[in-house]
Amino acid sequence: MVPVHQGGGLMRADLLAEPIADLDAALAAVDAFDQALVSGLLRPQPGRATGLTDLAQAVAGTPLAARVAEAAEKAAAGAAGEDHFVALAATTKPHCWGPSMTRK
Secondary structure (H helix, E strand, O other): OOOHHHOOOOOOHHHHHOOEOOHHHHHHHHHHHHHHHHHOOOOOOHHHHHHHHHHHHHOOOOOOHHHHHHHHHHHHHOOOOHHHHHHHHHOOOHHHOOOOOOEO
16 A cells, blocks of 8 residues: 555555455355356256356346346346347446445
């Protein structure tokens, strides 16, 4: 951190050490989605649909919720198009995670 006298500020290490609410659930959703990607979205396997559902639930309450839910459903059925894949890819951006992903 840049010292205060050089135009910087003090680092609040206490904020970095606090637990993040629902982080384990978010990481589990990401892991499940990764597994769905490993098997491929063009030829989905029944066991991988859970990863898509978990991802849709992780972004519930965000502006992407409806689009991702539709995309997850279509991808699980093997009927997803480019717009659906774009919606799923958009969830990889940190700002897309729901309001529950805040510090306690």
